[in-house]
Amino acid sequence: xxxxxxxxxxxxxxLLPTSRKRINARRKLRVSTNAQLDVEILAFRDKVRTLKVSxxxxxxxxxxxxxxxxxxxxxxLDQCGNKY
Numbered sequence: 001x002x003x004x005x006x007x008x009x010x011x012x013x014x015l016l017p018t019s020r021k022r023i024n025a026r027r028k029l030r031v032s033t034n035a036q037l038d039v040e041i042l043a044f045r046d047k048v049r050t051l052k053v054s055x056x057x058x059x060x061x062x063x064x065x066x067x068x069x070x071x072x073x074x075x076x077l078d079q080c081g082n083k084y
Contacts, residue, residue: 003033003034003036003074004033006078009026009029009030009033010026012025013025013029034075034078037075037078038075040071041068041072041075044064044068045068047064048061048065051064
């Protein structure tokens with residue numbers, strides 16, 4: 001399962017009949033999306049650790065650090081309720 005953006009969550013929730021169902025569905029989708037983001041962040045961090053052990057330099061890891069920062073920002077913005 002891929003992490004959903006706020007717009008994708010809203011598209012899935014919009015068709016539900018009552019506001020309570022929409023709120024509950026939105027919360028469940030955000031929780032599962034955040035869990036998926038956590039898994040992806042941990043995978044990137046493990047990759048950095050393995051590359052450092054194998055002798056990679058900091059300049060070789062910049063792209064991975066950038067990906068980690070991007071995922072962390074998505075997570076934080078979703079926690080604040082902002083769209084990204």
